[in-house]
Amino acid sequence: MLIEKNVPLRGYNSFGIHARAHTLVRVTSEADLQALREDALLATQPKFVLGGGSNIVLTGDVKPVVLKVEVPGKRLVAETDKAWIVEAGAGENWHDFVAWTLDQGYPGLENLALIPGTVGASPVQNIGAYGVELQDRFEALDAVDLQTGQSFTLNAAQCAFGYRDSVFKHQGGLGLEGRALITRVRFHLTKAWKPVLGYLDLEKKMAATGVAAPSARQIFDWICEIRRAKLPDPQVIGNAGSFFKNPTVSTEQCADIIARDPRVVYYQLANGTVKLAAGWLIDACGWKGKSVGNAAVYEKQALVLVNRGGAENPATGGEVMTLAKAIQTSVYERFGILLEPEPVVV
Known part of the structure; x- marks a missing residue:
């Protein structure tokens, strides 16, 4: 477990806002979270989970202990006659993971290309774009209860997905905001793949290229082009x-x-x-x-x-x-x- 003090966060939030973390802990495995619970000084302090920092606005220095999620890994977990089940560590870059699935021959996430952030943050927000939401491809996730240290697994129903919403954005009752840290996410990618094309921008691409039946890779490339034309690169603006x-x-x-x-x-x-x-x-x-x-x-x-x-x-x-x-x-x-x-x- 790597603990850092007075850490500048400008490079850890896509808005580029100046702020500092009083204490930052880099989480690369469940073992790091167990070590955190055993640390007498840090165990009882409030925690703030930080993924890719692409969906936050920092209004000042962060006093809770910042848990910087950096759990790595991408793999095929299982394969059936109907689907591939693929998994990624919560610290993996989302867009890179989408590209990796296509490189491996597992289509289904292409409409979610170039969305900033990490894999671990994707179910929190139930990210979506161009007719596909994360919940449409979701299998399950693993997480750790920050209060008890217990690991647990949630399926789609237990995540209570809604429009840009999930159980991780709510407090009280069954809400898990501030109570859990996602470590790994698994996706169900069907072999009976069908393109999702019901958006005007994609229809324009089909008309311009003359491609009436695009592949998953073609859709991925189109969406990257569309997003880059419309949206600013956080590395630049x-x-x-x-x-x-x-x-x-x-x-x-x-x-x-x-x-x-x-x-x-x-x-x-x-x-x-x-x-x-x-x-x-x-x-x-x-x-x-x-x-x-x-x-x-x-x-x-x-x-x-x-x-x-x-x-x-x-x-x-x-x-x-x-x-x-x-x-x-x-x-x-x-x-x-x-x-x-x-x-x-x-």
Whole structure:
């Protein structure tokens, strides 16, 4: 178990915000967590689990013990006539893992290409893109109870997946926020693979290339191209990806918004509700390109907030949240919808 003190966190959060961890412990195995429980000074202190740092906004130094998840490993766990079961350590880079599955001949995760973060963070957020959510490919995960030190396994039902939601984002009752650290995640990738193509950007790629039946690798490449064209690279411009969840409304609410602004972008869901494009709502309120201090709305995609100050004078967590709250107020006043942030505010 490697313990570090007064650790700068700018390189550990994709927004590039300056903050420090009073204490940081690098977790590479379950043994590290057991050693942590046996440390008289650290065992009773509050803990904060940190993966790839791509979905957090740091508003100050982190006083709880930061558990930096770095559990490695990628492997085929089992193979049946119908599917491959593949596993990755929680510290593995998500995009690299998706690429690895395709290299091994295991399709199914290609629509989730280039999503920033680690494998361990993927079920917490129930990441999703271009018609596929993590829960659609999920088999099970292993985790450790930070209070008791006991290892346990959860299936999809026990994870209580929702839209950008899971049991790991809730406290109290069966909620596991702050109580558990995910060590490994397994995925069920069917051999009866079918492409998921029901998005306009992918339809445009099919039309432009003349490829009517793309392979998983082709879809992977297309989605990488689409995301790179629309979204800023965190290595170049600090950001936390999509900052707000796409809100879900009733058919009646959507009809009311359409009556006022027929240009609204929306998607009809199977359960009869309607998902609105949060980026469109923000753009319609005139926020694209605007800023508060060094925090700004990305000029190419209003759903993304960015750090315009760079490494020398980065945006603060306070500036990011002031901008986010101003956007929420503006969208609510015009459309009657309160946008919900995706990142965890620390």
